[in-house]
Amino acid sequence: MTPQDLLQLLSQRQVRRLRVIENLLRGRKTVSTLYWGQRYGLLYLLGLDKALQRGALDQVAQTLVTQRLAAWTQDEQPQLRLTPAGHTQQQATTYYHPQTALTWPRVDLKLVTQRLFLAVQVVSQYAHHNVQYYPLMTDLATQQAVRQWFHQIKSTALAQMVLTALTHSLTQLPELTAMVTTAGLSGYQQPGQTTAQLARTYQESAWEIYLRRVDGVIQIATDARKRDHPLHPLLAPAWQTPVTRSAQATLAAVTTTSLSLDQVAQQRHIKPSTVREHLLEAAIMLPVTAVPYDRLLPQTTRQDLLAALPGALDDWEYMALTPELQARYDFFTFRLLAIWCGKQGEMA
Incomplete structure (x- = not known):
């Protein structure tokens, strides 16, 4: 992530904790991280860069401070606020804002990306009657899922069905986002391009290209939720509740019984503090109608x-x-x- 990428995640009116942004990217789901992620409007970042090292954004942030585009504030954690100059530059910069971002916490991005990219490669090679190719490197579970899907749906019309479905999804996106998504796919005599390659081609940062690619993948996954979509059996399992199973069980116990929170803890054999953490997680990540606020x-x-x-x-x-x-x-x-x-x- 470059300083200009981080600039887009900061605000002039709101002081923002750098560790919250970092932990969101790393997929750390503490209640504090989720709460402030909600307050910042940045929950879509959750888990987008799980390999990010702690402190990796410190120097990026310091560059913005050195450029007088942001300023540190006093706190036990490093906090940043955009300066007037930083706010002006942020507003003047044409930067990509994903249109499917609100749904990202509800999708297993790794699962849907690996399955989609391998499926497109398999269908493309099949359409050209080519069996001599190197499949994309994926985990065994992905390979098995795509193999099962392909043999169940295989037909002479499959390639056209997938092409029609992908075209429908991509035409709902900005042209450059559709191009980036397509260019990342591998197929017959078509190696997929990396984010770094596309960043050089389109003169955008690798992070911005990555956001475009995620937007494209999630748009396809969203359309594939329809049962008549050719990729439905393959991509539908990628959709998930954004809270842990344990938090779901706690919420269900609170919602469907008259037990006190301490009694729920006893019933579930967990600490009372864990019950409260589960409920806060659910409150942050789920619609307001999913939590019994009138009771709590x-x-x-x-x-x-x-x-x-x-x-x-x-x-x-x-x-x-x-x-x-x-x-x-x-x-x-x-x-x-x-x-x-x-x-x-x-x-x-």
Whole structure:
């Protein structure tokens, strides 16, 4: 990621923690990372660069500071805010904003990418009656899934069916994004190009090219959710709930029973703190209708806390509450209210 890529992830009005951005990219799903990822509008970054090393963005951020496009703020973690010059440059820069980004946390990107790219290669070679080729390097599970799909759907019309489906998806994207997606695919006498190669060709950063490619892959996966799509059996399993199975089980127990949170913990043989973490994870990642806010946040609780908190959500601090309110309401309730309020803004 270059300084110009990071510039697009920062804000002039909102101080942003560099570690949150880093942990999102690395796929770290702590409640704190998810919460601030939601507040920054950057949850789509979750797991996009799992190989990123801790601290890898420090020098990138420092370059922006040196260029006076961003400034550090005092905190226990490195925090950045765009300067007026940085905000001006951000607004003046033509940078790609993926159109499918809101759905990215719900897709296993590695699974869908590997299956799609191998399937396209297999179909292309099959259409040209070529059996002497080197298949793309993928894991065994991907190879087996594509092999099973191919033998189930194989026909003389398969290549045209896949071409028609891919064309339908790609025409919904900006032209350059469609071109980048297509150029990354391998087929008969057509080696797929890397993000680095495409970055040189189109004079964009490798990260921006990567965002375009992910956008294209997810658009195809979205269309493949329809049962009559030729890639449906292959790509549909890539869609997943954005919360862990354990968090799903906790949410179900809270939603379908009248047990207290401590009783749910006993029933599930987990710590009470884990129950609360599960519920916060679900609240962040799922639609507002999926969480029983009326039970967890009664109207009187909302009124008491909102009357004592500042208007700007990012300025809320639990320790700034009076000792009386802290004694009545724990941090879980405070954070859940912040998530709920944030969701109201999304729905507005």
